[in-house]
Amino acid sequence: MNTPLPPTAWTTSDEPPLARLRWAAGDAVTVARRYLIHLRSAPERAAMALVIPLLFTMLFVYVLGSNMRPPGGGSYVDFLVPGMLAQMAVFGIAASAAVVAEDKDRGVTDRFHSLPMSRTGVPVGQSLAECLGGVITLVVMAGCGLLVGWRPTGVVAGLALLLLVRYAFSWLGMWIGLVMPSRSATDFVGMLMFPLTMISNIFVPTEGLPAGLRLAADWNPVSAVVAAVRELFGNPVAVPADAAWPIAHPVVATLGWCLLLLVVFGPLTVAAFRAPKH
Amino acid sequence: MPPPPLDAAAIEVRGLRKRFGPISALGGVDLTVEPGTVCGLLGPNGAGKTTLVRILATLSLPDGGVARVAGHDVVQHPARVRGSIALTGQYASVDEVISGRDNLEMFARLYRMRGPAVRRRAEELLERFGLEDAAHRPVRTYSGGMRRRLDLAVGLVVPPGVIFLDEPTTGLDPQSRGGLWESVRELVRAGTTVLLTTQYLDEADQLADRIAVLADPEGTGGRVVAEGTPFELKSALGGESIDLTVRHAEQLGPATEILARAGGRLPTTGDDPRRVTLAVGAEAEPGTAVLAAALRELDAAGIAVExxxxxxxxxxEVFLNLMNRQREAV
Known part of the structure; x- marks a missing residue:
């Protein structure tokens, strides 16, 4: 055995805070790197990340969009694609819940727990990995959109905001994955994605909805995200005079939602991950 | 590189208790494992083996009692404990999606190795455990034996002071089994302490210096009901016996008398008309002395021994015997 090994009994709890932070960052990068290796080792997962945006473009642009006219004219594709990009960002909840719950089921989480590594490093690394997954999905989705005639005036600010959304929502997903008893128990998250994205302004303007439903749709965080990226991509929709506050101030509202998710589910997730279980 | 020596016991457990709601899983466990030894932890399902290991590995908190691993209290200094242990088997899995090498490199980084040392350490372990050819394949394609070897290799990225092994050779062919046992012995020679949980008693017999039997006879939670070397447990709880088979059934009578004289108690006969069995225990004369005496007399009496x-x-048998006694005692 010639490789020099680190000391066997170093103690993370006894280190100065700055050193601990440095090691925690290193652990997070190692955990995030694992996701890239997953893509390489299981190409079928990578293929899924490509197939879903393609499928959704087909379904919504050509089936649903064949007979839709957006409010105030313009193309339905310009109305729809920013919404579908937001949808992809929000789907991160289900993805991260599944990944975290699967690790827990398989005993990988216990292995991490038994290591002298940073306990914050694992969820942070997992969330970074979700971001990487988000970049792939969003870029593919945007590419599909451009192919079917989406014409944004700029993409950087919009995609950056969507990445932040994906990141913030992944913490909610991870928390769900950690508190659920098993991987299969997280399936409901996938089901919840339907009302969460359908009761919003992704596919239709909310003005035409029944009053109660419209209230729900306007205050649905997804609607604020969609309105914000329509603005940032240069595909804005005229804001009705009686619009709810998040629709009238979508970028601020989106940043607020993200901050709220991070402030609430960041600490909850880290705590759920640290807590010794049964 | 041997792990640092431990001053005190590698594992020290006193009055450890754990409840899950109304169910008591551990009802006051006491256990001491000396450094550089293998302790076999046996017990029926539900006796609390998993609960005990999870507490010792800081994955779970006890409700009462004290547990120290490598000199560190598992409740007060869990991070120090984690710096000294490795967990394997059903308790902690590797990543099935990625390859064996990717797993080793990931865990090497989490053990704070950096740069070229990561790859070198992974190669060393792949070679040591004969996994070079499968190094690039996803772990889900591995055979049972390869998986166990990788599992052990991951636990040894940085040689731990204490390693928790769980049924390391279940389902392996005899050759892989022997190879894995040799790896564990090598580890112990280098100074690592092993807590081995298993249902397979020959595995414990092969590897363990001492054995602790965890059971829950009164339904008040698991505790250690027997402890000792495998030899001690066999002598005290199993009882040795002398089996005699004579060539001619008509000589069984005189042969039985000779055995009874040599052993000082009555032998038993079964269905076989040429066979007699004498129980010899720790309380009587040593089995070997009785055997020698019996052989001399049988020879002198001209009895043809088959x-x-x-x-x-x-x-x-020891284990079954012990479980039966526990049941009768209740």
């Missing part, structure tokens, strides 16, 4: 053997019980 087979004469001193039989030690297997650990399985």
């Amino acid at each position: 087979d004469l053997a001193l039989r030690r019980p297997t650990l399985d």
Whole structure:
């Protein structure tokens, strides 16, 4: 055995805070790197990340969009694609819940727990990995959109905001994955994605909805995200005079939602991950 | 590189208790494992083996009592404990999606190795455990034996002071089994302490210096009901016996009398008309002395012996015997 090994009994709890932070960052990068290796080792997962945006473009642009006219004219594709990009960002909840719950089921989480590594490093690394997954999905989705005639005036600010959304929502997903008893128990998250994205302004303007439903749709965080990226991509929709506050101030509202998710589910997730279980 | 020596016991458990709601899983466990030894932790399902290991590995908190691993209290200094242990088997899995090499490199980084040392350490372990050819394949394609070896290799990225092994050779062919046992012995020679949980008693018999039997006879939570070397447990709980088979059935009578004289108690006969069995225990004369005396007298009496053997019980028999006694005592 010639490789020099680190000391066997170093103690993370006894280190100065700055050193601990440095090691925690290193652990997070190692955990995030694992996701890239997953893509390489299981190409079928990578293929899924490509197939879903393609499928959704087909379904919504050509089936649903064949007979839709957006409010105030313009193309339905310009109305729809920013919404579908937001949808992809929000789907991160289900993805991260599944990944975290699967690790827990398989005993990988216990292995991490038994290591002298940073306990914050694992969820942070997992969330970074979700971001990487988000970049792939969003870029593919945007590419599909451009192919079917989406014409944004700029993409950087919009995609950056969507990445932040994906990141913030992944913490909610991870928390769900950690508190659920098993991987299969997280399936409901996938089901919840339907009302969460359908009761919003992704596919239709909310003005035409029944009053109660419209209230729900306007205050649905997804609607604020969609309105914000329509603005940032240069595909804005005229804001009705009686619009709810998040629709009238979508970028601020989106940043607020993200901050709220991070402030609430960041600490909850880290705590759920640290807590010794049964 | 050997792990640092431990001053005190590698594992020290006193009065450890754990409840899950109304169910008591551990009802006051006491256990001491000396450094550089293998302790086999046996017990029926539900006796609390998993609960005990999870507490010792800081994955779970006890409700009462004290547990120290490598000198560190598991409740007060869990991070120090984690710096000294490795967890394997059903308790902690590797990543099935990625390859064996990717797993080793990931865990090497999490053990704070950096740069070229990461790859070198992974290669060393792949070679040591004969996994070079499968190094690039996803772990889900590995055979049972390869998986166990990788599992152990991951636990040894940085040699731990204490390693928790769980049924390391279940389902392996005899050759892989022997190879894995040799790896564990090598580890112990280098100074690592092993807590081995298993249902397979010959595995414990092969590897363990001492054995602790965890059971829950009164339904008040698991506790250690027997402890000792495999030899001690066999002598105390299993009882040895002398099996005699004579060539001619008509000589069984005189042969039985001779055995009774040599052993000082009455032998038993079964269905076989040529066979008699004498129980010899720790409280009587040593089995070997009785055997020698019996052999001399049988020879002098001119009895044709087909087979004469001193039989030690297997650990399985000890275990069953112990479980039966527990049941009767309640």
